[in-house]
Amino acid sequence: MTVREAQATSAAATVMHRRRRIPASDWIVRIASIAVVLGAWQLAGPMLNPLILRPPSAIFASFFELIGTGELQEALWQSLREFVLGLAIALVLGILIGILSGRSRLFYNATDPLIGALYSVPSVALVPLIAVLFRSFDDPPRITAVALFAIFPILINTQQGVRNVDRDLLEVARAFNSSERRLWTDVIVPSATPFVLAGVRLAIGRALIGMIIAEFFIGLVGLGYLIIKYENVFRIDAMFVPVILVSALGVLMMGFVQWIEGRVAPWLRREH
Amino acid sequence: MTERIVVERATKRYGEMTVFQTLDLSVREGETVCILGPSGCGKTTLLRSMHGLIPLDDGRIVIDGAAVTSPRRNVAMVFQHFGLMPWKRVSENIAYGITLAGLPSAVCAERVRKYTEMVGLTGFERSYPYQLSGGMQQRVGLARALAMEPDVLLMDEPFGALDAQTREILQDELLHIHTLVPHTMVFITHSIEEAIALGDRVVVMSSRPARVREILAVGIPRPRTVASVIAHPRFIELRDRCWRLLREKAA
Ligand SMILES: Nc1ncnc2c1ncn2[C@@H]1O[C@H](COP(=O)(O)OP(=O)(O)OP(=O)(O)O)[C@@H](O)[C@H]1O
Ligand SMILES: [Mg+2]
Numbered sequence A: 001m002t003v004r005e006a007q008a009t010s011a012a013a014t015v016m017h018r019r020r021r022i023p024a025s026d027w028i029v030r031i032a033s034i035a036v037v038l039g040a041w042q043l044a045g046p047m048l049n050p051l052i053l054r055p056p057s058a059i060f061a062s063f064f065e066l067i068g069t070g071e072l073q074e075a076l077w078q079s080l081r082e083f084v085l086g087l088a089i090a091l092v093l094g095i096l097i098g099i100l101s102g103r104s105r106l107f108y109n110a111t112d113p114l115i116g117a118l119y120s121v122p123s124v125a126l127v128p129l130i131a132v133l134f135r136s137f138d139d140p141p142r143i144t145a146v147a148l149f150a151i152f153p154i155l156i157n158t159q160q161g162v163r164n165v166d167r168d169l170l171e172v173a174r175a176f177n178s179s180e181r182r183l184w185t186d187v188i189v190p191s192a193t194p195f196v197l198a199g200v201r202l203a204i205g206r207a208l209i210g211m212i213i214a215e216f217f218i219g220l221v222g223l224g225y226l227i228i229k230y231e232n233v234f235r236i237d238a239m240f241v242p243v244i245l246v247s248a249l250g251v252l253m254m255g256f257v258q259w260i261e262g263r264v265a266p267w268l269r270r271e272h
Numbered sequence B: 001m002t003e004r005i006v007v008e009r010a011t012k013r014y015g016e017m018t019v020f021q022t023l024d025l026s027v028r029e030g031e032t033v034c035i036l037g038p039s040g041c042g043k044t045t046l047l048r049s050m051h052g053l054i055p056l057d058d059g060r061i062v063i064d065g066a067a068v069t070s071p072r073r074n075v076a077m078v079f080q081h082f083g084l085m086p087w088k089r090v091s092e093n094i095a096y097g098i099t100l101a102g103l104p105s106a107v108c109a110e111r112v113r114k115y116t117e118m119v120g121l122t123g124f125e126r127s128y129p130y131q132l133s134g135g136m137q138q139r140v141g142l143a144r145a146l147a148m149e150p151d152v153l154l155m156d157e158p159f160g161a162l163d164a165q166t167r168e169i170l171q172d173e174l175l176h177i178h179t180l181v182p183h184t185m186v187f188i189t190h191s192i193e194e195a196i197a198l199g200d201r202v203v204v205m206s207s208r209p210a211r212v213r214e215i216l217a218v219g220i221p222r223p224r225t226v227a228s229v230i231a232h233p234r235f236i237e238l239r240d241r242c243w244r245l246l247r248e249k250a251a
Helices: A003-018 A024-043 A056-069 A071-103 A105-120 A123-134 A139-163 A167-175 A180-217 A222-232 A236-264 B043-050 B090-100 B105-118 B134-146 B164-180 B192-198 B226-231 B233-250
Strands: B003-014 B017-028 B032-036 B058-063 B075-078 B152-156 B184-189 B201-205 B212-217
Touching: A024 A056, A056 A071, A056 A236, A071 A105, A071 A139, A071 A180, A071 A222, A071 A236, A105 A139, A123 A139, A123 A180, A139 A180, A167 A180, A180 A222, A180 A236, A222 A236, B003 B043, B003 B184, B017 B043, B017 B058, B017 B184, B017 B212, B032 B192, B043 B058, B043 B152, B043 B184, B075 B134, B090 B105, B090 B134, B105 B134, B134 B164, B164 B192, B164 B226, B184 B192, B192 B226, B192 B233, B201 B233, B212 B233, B226 B233
Parallel strands: B032 B184, B032 B201, B075 B152, B152 B184
Antiparallel strands: B003 B017, B003 B058, B201 B212
16 A cells, blocks of 8 residues: 555545544534424413323423422332333343343244233233232333343343344354354453344333333332323323323433443444 | 465255365465455355364365364455444554454554554554545555555455445555565456456356366566556456356356
8 A cells, every 4th residue: 555545545534534423514404403393292281182192381280399399209209210210130141141042042943932922912911920920010020021021022132132143253263263152252242232232222112111010010009000090080191191201211221231332333424 | 385275165055055076276385376256155154164264064174284164363354345443443443353363452552553554554543434525435444454464365255345446455465475474365257357466376166066167377477566467468368268267167
C-alpha cells in the first residue's frame, strides 16, 4: 500500500468512527411524533367518553394526585421488585439452559420437547396454578410468573445464538489450536451475545405483561392493583397513570438494553 | 534441498465420493508450490488434511519427518473466507494465534507491531474488520498467520474474493514478504497467472477424484513482481500449458 493510499483509508476510518451515534434529527422526529399524538388527544378531549378515555391533562393531574397520596410510589416499588427479580431469574436460567442445549445434543434433545410444550401453553393460563403451587399470595409466586413469561425468548435466542456460530470461525479456532475455554471467550460468547440481547429485549415486554397479570391473579398488589382499583371506580384518568408508567418502563428498559448492546457489541454499530 | 511436506498416497472420501486418491506430492524447504485445479476437486480438503484439521482415509502427510494428525504451531493457515472475528479489533485479530500459543504478552505486542507494519496496516490497529476493505481484511488474515512465525504457510485461495487490482497488489506484497521471510508455502488458487507469478512449481490437478495431472517448474528468477513475471518470455508458454491441462480434463 502506498503512503497516499494509507492516508486516504485512514481518513475514511476516522469518519466511520465518528458516524456511530443516532443523529439529532432522529430524536427530533421521535419527540415530535409523541407531541403530535398528545396534542391531538388533548384537543379531542371534550369529545371523549370519560368512561373510556380522558385527555392527557386529566391523566397528568391524577399522576400528581397519586404521588401525593404515596400510593404510586408504593405500587411502583412493589412491581419493580417483582419485575427485576423475575427477569433476573429468567436471565440466569434462560442463558444457562440456552447455552447447554445449544452446545450439547443430548441436553438439546432432552429439553427441546418440554420447552416447546411449555412455550406453546399460553403463560396466562399457568399464573393461577403458580399461586396454588406456592400456596401463597406473596412475592415468590408473582416473581415466578414474571420469570415464566420472560424466560422463553431469552432461552430460545441464546440457544440459537450458540448453535449459529459461524462454522468458518470454528475452523479458524481449530486451525490455531484454540483451547475449549478460549473457544468460548473468543468465538461462542461474542457471536451469541447479540442474539441473547435481542432475546432480552423481547423478554422485557413479556416480563411486564407477566407482572401485571400476576398482580391481577395473585394477591392484588402493585401497579396491577392500581389499574383494577381505579377502573372499578371509573376513574379512567387515574387508571391510565399506572398503565402509562408500565409502558414507559418498557421503553426505558429496552433502550437500556440497546445501549448495553452498543457497548458490548460495538461491531454491530454499522451505518445504515 | 530437503523436503518439508510429503504427501504419500493420500486418500480422502466423503461417504461414497472419493475426493482424492493415492495422491503424492512433496514441497521443498523454502519453496512455493501453487495448486491449480477445477472448482470442487478437493483443494481445500487437501489443505485441511495438510494441517491435520481432517483425517485421511488412507496414506499420510508428513511434515518435518512426522505424520500430521493435528494442527501444529509451525504451520499457519490463511483462509479464503478471511476468518476474522468481527468482535476483535485488527490488533486483537492479528494477536489471536500467538496469544493462543501462550507467548509472553511483550513478545505478542512486538510481533503484532512488526507484522501489522509488514502488511501495511499500521494506523488501523484499533479498527474493526467491518471498517476495512476486503483487501485490508485479508492483510489482517495474512498478518495473523505471519505472526506465528511459522515454517509453513498454507494458503487457501487467499485472494480469491478480491478484485483484480487489489489482488495484484497483494500478490506483489506476498512476493516481497517472501524475500524477507522465505516460508515454505502451499498456495491454492483458481488463477493461472497467480499460480505462475507466485509459484516455484505449479501443480495442476484433475477433477474429482483429484490426481496430480502435471507439475510445472516455473523457473522465472526471483526477486519477482507480477509485472516482471508476466513480461518474462516463459510466462506465455507456462500459461498456455496450464490452460490446456485444465481444459482437457473439463472435456
Ligand atoms: N465436510 C464435508 N462433507 C462432505 N463433503 C464435503 C465436505 N467438505 C467438502 N466436501 C466435498 O468435497 C469436494 C471437494 O471440496 P473442496 O472444498 O475440497 O473443493 P475445492 O477444490 O476447494 O473447491 P473450490 O475451488 O470451489 O474451493 C466437494 O465436492 C465438496 O462438496
Ligand atoms: Mg476451496
